[in-house]
Amino acid sequence: MVSSSIRLAKSSTRITSTSNNLSPIHKDLSSSSEQGKGWKLRKALAQTRAVVKDYQAGTPSVDQVLDKPTSFATLASMLKQCGETKALHDGRLVHFYIKKFRYDRNTYLGNWLVKMYGDCGSMDDARAVFESLPKLNCHSWNILMKGYVTNGFGKETLECFRLMQHRDINPNRVTFLCALDACVDLGDIEKGREVHFAIMKAGCEGEALVGTALINMYGKCGSLADARTVFQCLPKRDVVTWNVMISVCAQTGHGTEALQLFDQMQCHGCKPNKITYVSALNACGSLAALEKGQEIHSAIANSGCESEVVVGTTLIHMYGKCGALQEATNVFLRLPQRNLVSWNAMIAAYAQNGHGKEALDFFGEMQSDGFRPDQFTFLSVLAACRHTGHVDDAKHYFVSMNQDHGIKPDEEHYLCLIDILGRAGHLDDAENLISFMPFRNVARAWLYLLAACRLHGDVERGVRAADHVFKLDPDNLQLLFF
DNA sequence: TTAGGGTTAG
Numbered sequence: 001m002v003s004s005s006i007r008l009a010k011s012s013t014r015i016t017s018t019s020n021n022l023s024p025i026h027k028d029l030s031s032s033s034e035q036g037k038g039w040k041l042r043k044a045l046a047q048t049r050a051v052v053k054d055y056q057a058g059t060p061s062v063d064q065v066l067d068k069p070t071s072f073a074t075l076a077s078m079l080k081q082c083g084e085t086k087a088l089h090d091g092r093l094v095h096f097y098i099k100k101f102r103y104d105r106n107t108y109l110g111n112w113l114v115k116m117y118g119d120c121g122s123m124d125d126a127r128a129v130f131e132s133l134p135k136l137n138c139h140s141w142n143i144l145m146k147g148y149v150t151n152g153f154g155k156e157t158l159e160c161f162r163l164m165q166h167r168d169i170n171p172n173r174v175t176f177l178c179a180l181d182a183c184v185d186l187g188d189i190e191k192g193r194e195v196h197f198a199i200m201k202a203g204c205e206g207e208a209l210v211g212t213a214l215i216n217m218y219g220k221c222g223s224l225a226d227a228r229t230v231f232q233c234l235p236k237r238d239v240v241t242w243n244v245m246i247s248v249c250a251q252t253g254h255g256t257e258a259l260q261l262f263d264q265m266q267c268h269g270c271k272p273n274k275i276t277y278v279s280a281l282n283a284c285g286s287l288a289a290l291e292k293g294q295e296i297h298s299a300i301a302n303s304g305c306e307s308e309v310v311v312g313t314t315l316i317h318m319y320g321k322c323g324a325l326q327e328a329t330n331v332f333l334r335l336p337q338r339n340l341v342s343w344n345a346m347i348a349a350y351a352q353n354g355h356g357k358e359a360l361d362f363f364g365e366m367q368s369d370g371f372r373p374d375q376f377t378f379l380s381v382l383a384a385c386r387h388t389g390h391v392d393d394a395k396h397y398f399v400s401m402n403q404d405h406g407i408k409p410d411e412e413h414y415l416c417l418i419d420i421l422g423r424a425g426h427l428d429d430a431e432n433l434i435s436f437m438p439f440r441n442v443a444r445a446w447l448y449l450l451a452a453c454r455l456h457g458d459v460e461r462g463v464r465a466a467d468h469v470f471k472l473d474p475d476n477l478q479l480l481f482f
Numbered sequence: 483t484t485a486g487g488g489t490t491a492g
Binding site: 377 | 487489
């Protein structure tokens with residue numbers, strides 16, 4: 001009895017202080033504070049931490065007095081912000097708090113927890129919460145699927161889709177969008193066709209969102225014909241629908257069709273946006289269609305989106321591929337903001353057009369500007385060395401990318417260095433490098449060496465290289481006779 | 483408390 005009174009006395013002190021601290025949570029999160037969401041989240045989480053700490057310390061007071069310390073809306077808002085800021089640790093605290101007050105069987109909060117864990121990339125936790133929920137709705141499934149697909153778990157996403165069908169849970173358009181994204185992720189057109197069949201069964205094929213996702217799926221999974229059919233059958237097309245069709249054509253080597261669609265959409269009264277321009281410029285780049293690219297550049301300048309970094313960078317790529325280095329440089333210099341991709345675009349433009357020294361100068365400037373190179377930078381840097389013919393520089397950069405920057409060379413980097421070594425007649429080094437390539441199929445590397453052997457008249461090594469190509473990739477042997 | 487959604491730069 002005595003000890004109980006002491007506990008209660010202690011508790012009441014603690015409760016008073018905790019509840020005084022907790023009450024502003026509602027105000028903070030619901031009011032439109034000038035100090036912004038981050039501040040509100042930090043404060044709300046600080047309160048949550050205090051309560052959780054009390055609970056972990058085994059204090060019974062919180063449970064007795066604060067049976068409903070905060071509203072579901074507040075907890076949902078906190079989970080939403082934890083997900084958006086990828087604050088997994090804080091999200092776990094909120095989860096702990098939800099469990100503490102036995103709200104964890106509530107589907108509404110459970111769905112928010114699944115979403116928070118998915119946004120933070122912790123799919124095991126998301127799955128565990130999902131499976132612990134006594135009642136699931138279509139939204140619960142959609143959130144889990146969205147988590148899986150955005151974290152690169154295509155198979156698991158489609159497994160959810162299959163389970164939903166198996167359990168007779170009606171999918172909705174969001175379910176279909178997630179499932180189609182998973183098919184894109186897996187590059188699995190057959191699964192895509194199954195999802196398409198389910199979409200037709202549900203009668204949502206003609207909806208703009210679903211139709212657009214179908215076009216995207218077919219295009220990215222390699223069937224432009226199916227993408228075209230869905231596109232042509234759509235009763236209504238908006239700017240996104242056109243954009244997807246244009247980008248799919250541009251990405252699959254159908255640049256002329258992409259540019260025709262770009263003109264057609266405007267004839268249909270649909271105004272291009274920056275994404276349309278980016279896709280159309282890619283088509284120009286792949287076709288080396290400088291004039292059309294310049295025409296689109298004028299439209300971009302008139303629309304006012306030239307200064308956007310993605311648009312500017314795509315312009316640099318386009319001009320680079322068209323060999324118009326002065327125009328590429330002008331765009332680069334006018335960019336109000338530059339990022340690593342825009343620097344890479346400049347280095348690539350100069351390297352691809354045989355200006356190795358200038359490309360390496362840009363590489364130096366990029367580093368002076370505080371940007372750390374990535375694998376794309378080094379690909380262009382090696383391409384630049386191919387043009388300067390400086391073998392020692394190429395070797396240096398190849399070693400440096402791993403040693404100084406922690407970037408493992410991929411197949412393209414190896415091929416570029418083998419090509420440089422081979423052209424310069426360093427055939428021993430080139431052959432030696434192939435033996436260090438950590439890839440399963442190195443047929444392309446042997447092909448490069450073979451070309452170098454022809455150039456330098458090394459018959460014995462050439463026969464050896466041809467033998468390797470024959471064993472590894474006999475289909476590629478036709479390349480020997482070009 | 484009633485959420486979730488389609489396209490873009492190497």
